[in-house]
Amino acid sequence: MDExxxxxxxxxxxxDLPSAQGGFAGLRSYHDSAAMLRAVFEGIVFEHRYRLEKLxxxxxxxxxxxxxxxxxxxxxxxxxxxxxxxxxxxxxAQSQSGALGGAILGMVAAGIYPDIHTAIDAVVQYTRCFxxxxxxxxxxxxxxxxxxxxxxNLRNVM
Numbered sequence: 001m002d003e004x005x006x007x008x009x010x011x012x013x014x015x016d017l018p019s020a021q022g023g024f025a026g027l028r029s030y031h032d033s034a035a036m037l038r039a040v041f042e043g044i045v046f047e048h049r050y051r052l053e054k055l056x057x058x059x060x061x062x063x064x065x066x067x068x069x070x071x072x073x074x075x076x077x078x079x080x081x082x083x084x085x086x087x088x089x090x091x092x093a094q095s096q097s098g099a100l101g102g103a104i105l106g107m108v109a110a111g112i113y114p115d116i117h118t119a120i121d122a123v124v125q126y127t128r129c130f131x132x133x134x135x136x137x138x139x140x141x142x143x144x145x146x147x148x149x150x151x152x153n154l155r156n157v158m
Contacts, residue, residue: 008024
């Protein structure tokens, strides 16, 4: 694994980095397509971790997370999220998490369940759970620190 190659997943403008653009940092001639693909995965995971940290700074605490959408179909992504974030990552059995959330709220509003937590416990099922690997987490801590440094440099330049 290469700690020097980073991918900045800014194909869409983040609100806190309005001039940021996507691309690679640390790309060298010896990096092949596999290294670049891994960096893309890592960049996406690191940006999600950064957003999770912003939520934590606002007072929202979590000891696990749920991964849904296209990335939930990839065991590589699931394990990478667990390792990089240091959290258990659950994959829901239901593919349409947004629709399920709306249905849960509707069931609570209709009185089928007394509260959201009871409804979630009754309705939501998980197919997989990824636990962080301590050695991989250590690697990702170092690489995430580099990612945040590049983010900070973008703030200073733009």
